[in-house]
Each structure stands twice: as structure tokens, then as C-alpha cells.
Amino acid sequence: MPELPETETIARDLHAAIVGARIVAAQVLRPDVVRGVTAAGCARRLHRRTLQRVWRRAKSVVLSCDDALHAVVTPRFTGALILGAPDVADAYACIRLTLADDRELRYTDVRRLGTFAVFDSAALHAWSDALGPEPLDPAFTAERLSECLRGTKRAVKAVLMDQKRLAGVGNIYANESLWRAGIRPARRAASLTRHECAMLHHELTGVLREAIAARGTSFRDYRDAFGARGSYAAQLQAYGRGGQPCTRCGRVLKISHAIDGRATVWCAGCQR
DNA sequence: AGGGGAACCCGTACGC
């Protein structure tokens, strides 16, 4: 379940490792992960391109080639972008990009709920424009967060995870930031005070930065571009700790699926 | 506007 810190880790590593690399062969083995073009179109368009920039938007890794061609990779639960020697034994390989130096960039995904979209510049902008602001953008202030939370009756946790309102935050970091800020996940987003918005902004950006520093959370499936795990799971205070004592006040953490049907963990003792 | 449910996937866990 790669969210912002995990996809950021993948994008940074890949950018450092493959900018300038030329794709000499593109093979689509699992057409059902392809979006935006047909499987044949995906292979044809990526063939003979050179990778110019690898970056992140929301929970997706963007491989930008020359001629304004972009592959937007969204790993969801079990997807991974793996860079290394060609691995013909990978039964879950969906797309293989062979690079001129004989390395392979492979999109592999056991459950195939992840997607590999190929966009031109116009489609890329249309996709990006439909997403909310990036929480780690310097322009994303507490006031901007307050605007994201305004004008809705929904629970604050559901709004944090709404990609149209705020990009890149999923279940793990929504739970963590609300625990850190001492705010109950079920609170109406619009009910947060100015002070609470400032607290939440501080904790949300803080947890995302710390998770990037730890190379992400490998709770179950997440692997980076070299197949390694991230280490932030050891620092989680809420996510995955339902039924265990709160590390701040000692009360047993609650767990429920009442918000958007997803696991929400919180402390009834110190989250208000 | 927003809540509910289905669909998309298949490995894992569990019941019998």
C-alpha cells in the first residue's frame, strides 16, 4: 500500500539510477494493468524512448520520457517497480522495460490492482489537475490544509484520504497524523479549529517527512525499487496497533471500520 | 453532496 513516502522513495531512487537510460525493448505481459492506451500502444510508445525524469505525484511514480510521454505507475497494494538484472522467473511481471545497459525496469504486481498508464502532456496535466495539493509542497501551509477541510460534513480522516482534496495520504498516514495531532478521526473536517488545523498540518508533514527518511512503511507488501523494505513500520503509533495500549496515555487503542469501510485506529483517551 | 455497495485482483487464512 504505497502512499506518498513509499512512492517518493521509489521515484528518488529511480531518478538517481536511470535518468538518461534508453528503453531498447518494451514488453507488456499483463495487459489488464495498462491504462490510457492499449497494451500494444503502451509497448510501442515506450520503445526507444529515453527516461528524462522520474518523480512522484500523489501515490504515483511518473516516468517522464522525451517527446512529452509519461508513464504514470500506481502500485496500489502489491505493485512494485523493480530495477535490476532481468528476472525471467518473476511470474508476476506485468511490464518489462529493457534498458540499453542490459538492466531491466519491471512493473510487477501479484494482485494487479495497480495500474500503468501512458499519457501525453495534455493527459498528464488533466490527471494531475484533478488531484489535490501536495502536502510537502512549501506552498502547502496550515491555511491551505484548512481550505482542504472546509465545506464538507465528512469525517476528517475521510477528507485527508480524498485524493481530490489532498494528494498522497492513505490509511496509514491519515491514522498516524490524527493520532499525533490528538484529533479524533470521526470529527467532522469542517469542525477543526484554526489551532487544530495548525497542529494537524505540523503532524501530517512531520510524519510524511519522517517516513520518507525511513524509506517508507513495509507493513506487508511494499518494496522499494531494489526490492528492499522500508523501516517506518517500527515507528507507527496508531496504524496496526488496535487493541494495544496508546504509547501516549496507556488507554487501549480502538479500531473500527465505520469511516469509508477502512480500518481506523484511535485513542479515545487522548484524541479529541 | 455524500453514503453504500460492487467491481477490480489473487494470495493468504481458515473451516471442514
Added chain:
DNA sequence: TGCGTACGGGTTCCCC
């Protein structure tokens, strides 16, 4: 050992 079934989890889409 093996077979059948429930489950998970973000997003999209459809219905209410």
C-alpha cells in the same frame, strides 16, 4: 491433504 470460501484494500463508478 485438499477443496471451498471469506477477506483485504484504494479507486472508480453507479445508485439512492
